[in-house]
Amino acid sequence: MTLALGCIADDYTGASDLANTLTRAGLRTVQTIGVPADDLALPEVDAVVVSLKSRSIEAGLAVSRSRAAEKWLRGRGAGHVLFKICSTFDSTDAGNIGPVMDALRADSGEAVVLVTPAFPETGRTVYQGNLFVGAVPLNESPLKDHPLNPMRDSNLVRVLARQSKTQVGLVDLATVTRGAEAVRTRLAELSGKGTGAAIIDAVFDRDLETIGLVAAQHRLSVGASGIGLGLARALVSTGKVKSAAGSGGADAAVGGPAACLAGSCSQATLQQIANAERVMAVLHLDQDRILTGADEVQRAIAWAKPRLADGPVLIASSATPDQVAALQARHGRDAAGHAIEQAMADIAENLVKSGVRRLVVAGGETSGAVVDRLGIPGFLVGAEIAAGVPVLRAVGAEAGDMLLALKSGNFGGPEFFADALGLMR
Ligand SMILES: Nc1ncnc2c1ncn2[C@@H]1O[C@H](COP(=O)(O)OP(=O)(O)OP(=O)(O)O)[C@@H](O)[C@H]1O
Numbered sequence: 001m002t003l004a005l006g007c008i009a010d011d012y013t014g015a016s017d018l019a020n021t022l023t024r025a026g027l028r029t030v031q032t033i034g035v036p037a038d039d040l041a042l043p044e045v046d047a048v049v050v051s052l053k054s055r056s057i058e059a060g061l062a063v064s065r066s067r068a069a070e071k072w073l074r075g076r077g078a079g080h081v082l083f084k085i086c087s088t089f090d091s092t093d094a095g096n097i098g099p100v101m102d103a104l105r106a107d108s109g110e111a112v113v114l115v116t117p118a119f120p121e122t123g124r125t126v127y128q129g130n131l132f133v134g135a136v137p138l139n140e141s142p143l144k145d146h147p148l149n150p151m152r153d154s155n156l157v158r159v160l161a162r163q164s165k166t167q168v169g170l171v172d173l174a175t176v177t178r179g180a181e182a183v184r185t186r187l188a189e190l191s192g193k194g195t196g197a198a199i200i201d202a203v204f205d206r207d208l209e210t211i212g213l214v215a216a217q218h219r220l221s222v223g224a225s226g227i228g229l230g231l232a233r234a235l236v237s238t239g240k241v242k243s244a245a246g247s248g249g250a251d252a253a254v255g256g257p258a259a260c261l262a263g264s265c266s267q268a269t270l271q272q273i274a275n276a277e278r279v280m281a282v283l284h285l286d287q288d289r290i291l292t293g294a295d296e297v298q299r300a301i302a303w304a305k306p307r308l309a310d311g312p313v314l315i316a317s318s319a320t321p322d323q324v325a326a327l328q329a330r331h332g333r334d335a336a337g338h339a340i341e342q343a344m345a346d347i348a349e350n351l352v353k354s355g356v357r358r359l360v361v362a363g364g365e366t367s368g369a370v371v372d373r374l375g376i377p378g379f380l381v382g383a384e385i386a387a388g389v390p391v392l393r394a395v396g397a398e399a400g401d402m403l404l405a406l407k408s409g410n411f412g413g414p415e416f417f418a419d420a421l422g423l424m425r
């Protein structure tokens, strides 16, 4: 297998978002959980997305895991590696985008790294280095209240400069609009001044196509699904990859009971849970009971099991920003997040033992905890449920044939849970 594109994603939902984008753009793509073991049977593919759970861990660990993934991908022929980050640039001043970018840049000998989280299909655009989420700047969007990494500055040149050892520059929209050659000239100018990374504006998919043509001639880029789209289209349009169509039956029916788990506290997920109440049984977990060791997991399993035969169930820990802040004040941010993630993983494990084979999970960290617990080594990409969220077929899972959907917190329409289960038969 010689890869046309290697990708390292800093969380599992982000990885499936990217795998979905690459598949839709014609690349045969597989998503692996961590660096694949040598005995994992992978089909012949154009792109591998290695999913890490490195967005919110200590920067040094994020660097070493990303480096190991890069080494594996380069070893399979990947001339270009995309480090997939969140389209809302989720990170703190301690990292992990800057430190990982610096390390991969050093490894790949890249003079100047192209960076853009733009993903216009989901309303993420970058103009003059400022990230917009829909109509508002990042720092006015719901991301300002994220439980793990509140985003309070929309200027990504500043944000990345606080995390990285290199100088960060800007390639503005006017330059991108003038085309690939103008972008190359600007990058050469920046690198001549010793600038090692450039935030690139992108508002429309056509901007990402221009960026993709330039990026494909570099060894490393950093961004969300939008730059993945640009790279994939460049690989197809320059004939480096022969476009493949369809999901290859990755979403064929598995049957059996279905369940949804929500650990995301995003505004979008809160609305989706409220709407799901109309069409499925919903249990809201008591977070204080989880934190104080009371048997909240057993209560959830006892609630779910008798209902599974009658239709899907949804179990949610999600809460409003005020409730999240209050819980974090009582127990600490990391302790609260970790305990709830582990409770979700316990619940998932028990549900699968009870026969659940169709599982929808909302939230990147939550999905990471669940997928790790289920011991799933990789996924094939099926139908698209919503922008950035495909149906996934587990490969090599201990529980056998399973369909999952891993939803990034902010993604999906108002009826996401019903939409997902409608495609997961
Ligand atoms: N009620 C709650 N109070 C505090 N923290 C919570 C609560 N419910 C869930 N959490 C924690 O909040 C975090 C949510 O992160 P997660 O990545 O799962 O969702 P997200 O950030 O919305 O999704 P994404 O990363 O895909 O955008 C997790 O660590 C989760 O355990």
Ligand SMILES: O=C(O)[C@@H](O)C(=O)CO
Residues within 6 Å of the ligand: 011, 013, 014, 015, 017, 018, 085, 086, 087, 088, 119, 224, 225, 364, 388, 408, 409
């Ligand atoms: O890019 C995005 O917004 C998503 O794929 C994601 O990474 C959210 O966790």
